[in-house]
Amino acid sequence: MDLKKFGFYEINHKKFQETHTDYKIYAEVLDEISQEQFYEVLNQKFVTYAALMPDAHAGYSMPIGAVCSTKDAVIPAFVGFDIGCGMCAYKTDFYKKDIQENADLIYEKIIQEIPLGSKTHKNHQSLKLDLPLTDYAQYLLNTSGLKQLGTLGGGNHFIEIGYGKDDKVWIVIHSGSRGFGHKIASHYMIQAYLDKNKHEDKLKKIVEEYTQRNLQYKSNNPEAFQKSLLKVKHKNILELNKKIDIEKMEGTWELNPNSQLGKDYIKDQNFALEYALENRKKMINVIHNILNSTLNSNSKIDYEDEKKFINRNHNHVQFNESTKEWIHRKGATDAQKNMTGVIPGNMRDGSFIIIGKGCNDSLNSSSHGAGRVMSRKKAKTNINMQEFKDSMKGIKGTIDENTIDEAPFAYKDIFEVMKLQEDLVEIIDHVKVLINIKDNTGKKYKKS
Numbered sequence: 001m002d003l004k005k006f007g008f009y010e011i012n013h014k015k016f017q018e019t020h021t022d023y024k025i026y027a028e029v030l031d032e033i034s035q036e037q038f039y040e041v042l043n044q045k046f047v048t049y050a051a052l053m054p055d056a057h058a059g060y061s062m063p064i065g066a067v068c069s070t071k072d073a074v075i076p077a078f079v080g081f082d083i084g085c086g087m088c089a090y091k092t093d094f095y096k097k098d099i100q101e102n103a104d105l106i107y108e109k110i111i112q113e114i115p116l117g118s119k120t121h122k123n124h125q126s127l128k129l130d131l132p133l134t135d136y137a138q139y140l141l142n143t144s145g146l147k148q149l150g151t152l153g154g155g156n157h158f159i160e161i162g163y164g165k166d167d168k169v170w171i172v173i174h175s176g177s178r179g180f181g182h183k184i185a186s187h188y189m190i191q192a193y194l195d196k197n198k199h200e201d202k203l204k205k206i207v208e209e210y211t212q213r214n215l216q217y218k219s220n221n222p223e224a225f226q227k228s229l230l231k232v233k234h235k236n237i238l239e240l241n242k243k244i245d246i247e248k249m250e251g252t253w254e255l256n257p258n259s260q261l262g263k264d265y266i267k268d269q270n271f272a273l274e275y276a277l278e279n280r281k282k283m284i285n286v287i288h289n290i291l292n293s294t295l296n297s298n299s300k301i302d303y304e305d306e307k308k309f310i311n312r313n314h315n316h317v318q319f320n321e322s323t324k325e326w327i328h329r330k331g332a333t334d335a336q337k338n339m340t341g342v343i344p345g346n347m348r349d350g351s352f353i354i355i356g357k358g359c360n361d362s363l364n365s366s367s368h369g370a371g372r373v374m375s376r377k378k379a380k381t382n383i384n385m386q387e388f389k390d391s392m393k394g395i396k397g398t399i400d401e402n403t404i405d406e407a408p409f410a411y412k413d414i415f416e417v418m419k420l421q422e423d424l425v426e427i428i429d430h431v432k433v434l435i436n437i438k439d440n441t442g443k444k445y446k447k448s
Helices: 014-017 032-043 096-100 102-113 135-148 178-193 196-213 215-220 224-244 259-293 376-382 385-391 401-406 414-420
Strands: 022-026 048-059 062-071 088-093 156-162 168-175 309-313 316-322 324-328 331-333 340-344 351-356 365-367 424-437
Touching: 032 331, 048 351, 048 365, 048 414, 062 331, 088 096, 088 259, 088 340, 088 351, 096 102, 096 156, 096 168, 102 259, 102 424, 135 178, 135 224, 135 259, 156 259, 168 259, 168 340, 168 351, 178 224, 178 259, 178 365, 196 215, 196 224, 215 224, 259 309, 259 316, 309 331, 309 340, 324 331, 324 424, 331 340, 340 365, 340 414, 340 424, 376 401, 376 424, 385 401
Parallel strands: 022 048
Antiparallel strands: 048 062, 062 324, 088 168, 088 309, 156 168, 156 424, 316 324, 331 365, 340 351, 351 424
């Protein structure tokens, strides 16, 4: 694929070297915006090293497909809005022919039972996570997060059913922490950007005014008053955040990991990572039950079997104990030595089951997919609907005007991307697509 016709240019190494920060780029060409963003990343005093994966393209503040290490700083924008977005793959006991013979019915059952796009469940879903979270994140979880659990989301998120080299069927899910994680990310990005004292002063005034209006309530029932006060505080945090245009404050804003705000972000991020995993597992459970009922089987799921179940997220920050630095990955998959992972391609070309090689130059990372070559707007303008349909022959998929921006042509060639990262991962299986499900409501999604 000639990426230059899509606005990808030669890499300006001379400019990057001016930053005096070591780096590695696995892409052959990059779009102009991602080059500018990468330069800004390298230019930050707290960034000690950075790398771009072969699927890199423009994102929010830092390119998607980037990984960097930092000293004494965590940067919410370097993780992105969809905390914990990632891949789960489960190898079932079913075979290719079982799905081919029932593809239409399985597809219809899945879209009936799993909410897509911005849709949620009507009722709260059960979630058992023995992890701490802030009162604010708990508020978000209780108000909307539990209804979003077990839902797909939109954009490039997908449900895929395919088969590997032994014809055994895999369930593959690409999804994240939904609106719950997005609100957490937005909140901490804003906090990192704002003059915290001014923001805190506004909240302090709101709390004081509420307290003065409810002195009798506070005196008669102090416990209930405190609960009510917390609810008012968190509701007003959301309102204050809404008044700030997060698109206009795009930039590199760090948090001190030892500050209360930094500790709170790390705590809520870690919770969102596990929430995202549970979100994907709940969808796998639903799909596996549909396969059982459709194929008259009673097969069981075993999440403890590492040969069957793989989970790998690609939006996170984690502390490296050996270097005492923070590793930020945005659209980059953790690929430690002997670690299994999943790298998806597009709606047509399926997903790769891989083993990491633990490459230091990539900060033990690999690509998280193929990477876009066209913006959604350009894809809708330039991709022909008939070509899209023709490219998806033999696959039961969500193929219409509202998913044309997810057509295979909107992405880099996944086979070329895999060749560019042979030093990073080893391919152990290629899951070829039988069914691919995406949201088709046509809603616009923010870049990460």
